[in-house]
Amino acid sequence: MLLNLLLLVVGFVALVKGADFFVDGAASLAKVFRVPSLIIGLTIVAMGTSAPELAVSSTAALAGSNEIAISNVVGSNMFNLLVVLGACALFCTVPGGKEIFHRDFPVSIIATVVVFLFTLSSAVFSGNILGHNMADQAGVIGRVEGIVLLVFFVAYMVWLIKAAKENKTEESDEKLMPVWKCALFILGGLVAIVIGGNLVVNSAKEIARALGMTETLIGLTVVAFGTSLPELVTSVIAATKKETGLAVGNVIGSNIFNLLLILGVSASLHPVAVNFASFYDLIILIIMMITTYFFLRSKRELNRPEGIIMILIYVAQVAFAIVR
Template structure:
């Protein structure tokens, strides 16, 4: 049983990363061919695409009655995105801090994070909470629409960046999009089934599995997208991808279990896991502001601090088992 569950998780993770890459490249190409700006692509198409594993995994977890995995996946993925994904990306390639991200998208993430805290405070995500989160999603999409309408034409003049990002024809983009989505559904089901089995065999709380193994697995597309974006010089997408993905995780992924199978949550979800996520978001903002004021890129020092915080959090999780 353990071997079978481990193989389920391994297959799920590998297929998840492969399919997410196809899904994202297809969706981003379609968006670019339609004239969408690079920053908006990072905040919506790429972010939603890299959040697709979290969304689908949480959907299957909620259907299986594993609310801990569903909510843990949302919070754990955000912690992983900031600590591991941005930390690793900054170690590989220093990222210049954009003022419009610092004063534009980051405050939006704070607002959404506070909304998530309001939802989690009573230790349950129910139908009404989900509606509230989806209302927040509607506001966020309207905000992005207004940004797109008011975007300066200079934002999309670099043809090399556009070619490096995608380079797919519309027909091939749609093929990647559809195939990626189908494999995403299958791999997410394998990952959830394997994770639930491991949790039950070793008597590890499903919440911990969701916060760690599942969150790490579903955040691998964010890691790949952010590192690739930074190496290619798409600095806005590197930050925008993580910030946008975290916003989608809170507004969509966390809303899924409330719509499908509302369940009481462990008290530690708010006092430990949500608090850690919010603290890491504040830490990220402080590091970005510090580097921006010095005129320095977001580099190895900032990346090391975020990685250390991520490792410390995971150590605390397993010490408390």
């Protein structure tokens, strides 16, 4: 137990310091290439923090055992949306730019709706629309749907690249890091984030087992929290450094990556089964995304009270998931 507690502390230190370097490198890279930090957050930062999920989902898909892919994606997206964005709002007001309102947030909502419709159509055609148990299969996201998601992802990336070329920022007067140093900070920070995240999850699982928690409860809490730690720590560090574009871009970008790239790759390699628990969670996620969108749009920002509400909504959702 003492060793696991020590590893837990070491993991959190690695996470925080890794995110610190990662954010500094990404923010400097944005200034070097005169690209809005939001674009860097939506691409490099989002891709980096989603890399562990992509590796795990791809490996599981190749082994033909990716049934949990959809629940991981939905759970991670709900955590990113409510907890990560909510936690950022606790540290500073999170502004929402016109790109977020007109491009990125709508894309993430549409991507979630598309995944839900794929599942719904599969459930209707297979006659599984009414399930007696949450673990029953509702539908399948097949290879064709996976390829469609990947095509959407490529189209979105092309859109972002075009936007980056059209929206060059002004040259910075401050002394900037050389590109090689930015890359070193980003890669080194990402390695520390991944190692720290693994240490935290593995040691927390052992501590939870020692305290008598069930495997299901560990999966719903420790593992779900652990897989989203990179997004949480990176966005919170970015928010404390006033790099709100990186923070918001990381959250929205990671959600889009999870839905279009990770789920697309998983389904393309092997059809992804969707149970009724994930089917209903997708509905809840869509409702939460629309609610958060209006929170962000109402005042063009997210403030501390709204952040607290978002975190409490997530706690209520987890409680519902545990008892259902």
